[in-house]
Amino acid sequence: MNVEKDKLLIDVGSTYFKVSTADSIEQHARDFNKKILDDLTQRCGKTIDRFAKEDVYICSSANGGLSTLIIGITQSFSLKYATNIAFNSGINIIDTVLYQNIEEYSIPSDLIDVVIVVGGIDSCGDIFGDDLYNYLAKLNYSNIVFVGSEQDAPMIQQNIDNVVILPNIIDSKLHIVEEDLKDYLTNLYQQDIEGKEDIKHLYDITANQIYSTPYIVNKTLPLIDGSFSVANPFILLDVGGATTDVHYSKDLVDDNIVTENEYDRLVFKKLGVYKSRPSLVFAAKNNEFVYELLMHLKVTENIFEEHSEKATKILMQVAIFLVLCKISYYRKAYINLKLLAINSIVLTGGITKVLSNEEVEDIVAFFYKKILTSEHKPTVVMDGNYDIWTLGAKGQE
Amino acid sequence: MLGNNAIMKVVTGVVGNDIHVVANRLIDLSLRARGFEVFNLGVNTYLEEFFDAVVETGAEVLLISSLNGEAEGWAREVKTLKAKYKHLDNLILMIGGNLVVGTGKAEDIVPRFKNYGFDLVCHQVDLNTGLDMLEDFIEERNSQ
Numbered sequence: 001m002n003v004e005k006d007k008l009l010i011d012v013g014s015t016y017f018k019v020s021t022a023d024s025i026e027q028h029a030r031d032f033n034k035k036i037l038d039d040l041t042q043r044c045g046k047t048i049d050r051f052a053k054e055d056v057y058i059c060s061s062a063n064g065g066l067s068t069l070i071i072g073i074t075q076s077f078s079l080k081y082a083t084n085i086a087f088n089s090g091i092n093i094i095d096t097v098l099y100q101n102i103e104e105y106s107i108p109s110d111l112i113d114v115v116i117v118v119g120g121i122d123s124c125g126d127i128f129g130d131d132l133y134n135y136l137a138k139l140n141y142s143n144i145v146f147v148g149s150e151q152d153a154p155m156i157q158q159n160i161d162n163v164v165i166l167p168n169i170i171d172s173k174l175h176i177v178e179e180d181l182k183d184y185l186t187n188l189y190q191q192d193i194e195g196k197e198d199i200k201h202l203y204d205i206t207a208n209q210i211y212s213t214p215y216i217v218n219k220t221l222p223l224i225d226g227s228f229s230v231a232n233p234f235i236l237l238d239v240g241g242a243t244t245d246v247h248y249s250k251d252l253v254d255d256n257i258v259t260e261n262e263y264d265r266l267v268f269k270k271l272g273v274y275k276s277r278p279s280l281v282f283a284a285k286n287n288e289f290v291y292e293l294l295m296h297l298k299v300t301e302n303i304f305e306e307h308s309e310k311a312t313k314i315l316m317q318v319a320i321f322l323v324l325c326k327i328s329y330y331r332k333a334y335i336n337l338k339l340l341a342i343n344s345i346v347l348t349g350g351i352t353k354v355l356s357n358e359e360v361e362d363i364v365a366f367f368y369k370k371i372l373t374s375e376h377k378p379t380v381v382m383d384g385n386y387d388i389w390t391l392g393a394k395g396q397e
Numbered sequence: 398m399l400g401n402n403a404i405m406k407v408v409t410g411v412v413g414n415d416i417h418v419v420a421n422r423l424i425d426l427s428l429r430a431r432g433f434e435v436f437n438l439g440v441n442t443y444l445e446e447f448f449d450a451v452v453e454t455g456a457e458v459l460l461i462s463s464l465n466g467e468a469e470g471w472a473r474e475v476k477t478l479k480a481k482y483k484h485l486d487n488l489i490l491m492i493g494g495n496l497v498v499g500t501g502k503a504e505d506i507v508p509r510f511k512n513y514g515f516d517l518v519c520h521q522v523d524l525n526t527g528l529d530m531l532e533d534f535i536e537e538r539n540s541q
Binding site: 119 | 445449450453455482
């Protein structure tokens with residue numbers, strides 16, 4: 001696709017940054033000893049200098065997104081709806097807590113960026129009580145938002161400091177109401193990105209708002225089949241350095257969630273190939289099929305200890321396999337996609353620079369045969385030129 | 398018509414892989430006509446969703462229907478599943494429709510389903526009779 005002549009698009013990831021103009025796209029591994037702006041100007045200073053601040057558009061997923069813990073009263077409604085909204089707002093779910101068993105949950109030791117408390121339709125009250133406040137007292141968090149029954153809101157406000165009260169995300173027909181929580185979380189993510197010292201400096205080269213990358217990618221999805229030979233339904237895997245994002249068409253889910261969005265997003269925080277490499281290796285070692293996969297790729301598990309180009313390739317292939325496992329019916333999870341119904345798998349992110357089409361097809365075929373016992377072969381489409389990102393970034397102008 | 402109490406909430410729907418939507422709609426309309434507040438989960442509903450809807454709405458009654466006869470497979474799970482919820486002791490559990498595959502006698506089927514944990518069981522009973530039974534049950538419970 002063509003980027004307008006006078007625009008410069010920059011994406012700052014956790015491992016790479018990409019710089020796109022009308023006639024070129026460059027990608028550079030980040031130098032973590034330098035500030036992002038210094039790194040960027042040193043590598044691409046000439047390109048950046050050619051553009052006025054008004055014509056530079058930047059998005060970032062550099063800090064891997066915000067983390068959230070969701071406390072809800074049922075798996076099928078409150079927890080599921082809040083999880084869906086959080087993922088679509090670019091937020092990573094650390095854990096979900098079923099309120100009736102809250103005393104049995106261990107307290108996460110990490111700082112949680114935002115806690116979401118949800119449950120009950122507005123005509124149902126007296127849902128939350130002391131056990132919630134006791135749990136929260138032990139939890140380390142920066143923000144908290146209540147999106148449950150309006151009857152409980154005054155009590156929640158009285159007992160939880162600095163809680164933000166928003167309209168209920170469950171309406172009186174048990175349908176999801178997304179907008180208020182989505183806006184709140186998106187803005188929070190936005191503030192977080194802008195608040196990062198490193199990112200702040202990027203405003204020296206742009207006069208436009210810096211957006212989060214998942215937000216940009218999600219915007220592109222309805223336009224994808226206009227730019228690629230992609231047949232619906234499809235899934236999009238963005239395998240990055242810190243996380244792996246899955247964007248999927250809602251046709252692939254049997255769900256009680258009724259919304260206007262055509263596409264949803266899911267993120268696996270610990271399945272990146274650089275920053276979260278140790279947790280990826282851990283996940284791989286705990287998957288009973290990975291050893292067969294390694295045999296299929298003609299390597300041994302020693303590859304996980306290596307730091308070579310070949311090891312990176314294998315890890316990326318393993319990451320694709322693990323993600324497909326996680327979203328298939330093979331594992332009961334938050335979302336199980338009807339993978340036998342998909343016609344295309346689109347890959348974007350750093351992975352497209354490392355793996356060839358054939359290498360990805362090989363893994364996809366292995367997954368379908370081994371896990372789904374099927375010969376189904378969705379078309380693999382590689383977004384090697386970051387067209388998906390540029391399309392979304394352009395749409396943001 | 399429902400008595401003088403505050404409006405009672407009922408969660409209803411068709412269990413399992415059953416798409417008998419007309420019966421479901423009739424149950425919905427009849428319950429509303431009798432003054433209940435209805436949360437209709439529609440067809441193809443799984444047991445966990447029924448109980449979760451009860452929790453989210455604070456419903457007093459769960460009315461499960463089944464037409465294609467697969468109810469028995471699901472009903473066996475009811476006690477175990479309900480036990481996982483901490484605050485559903487007073488929930489009125491009702492099931493109705495065509496509850497078994499093939500033929501069966503109500504005198505065999507009703508006690509079997511009651512043993513699965515249902516308070517009210519209506520096998521091939523017409524809708525209004527079934528809802529009369531529900532109202533009688535509620536009245537009796539309220540008078541205790």
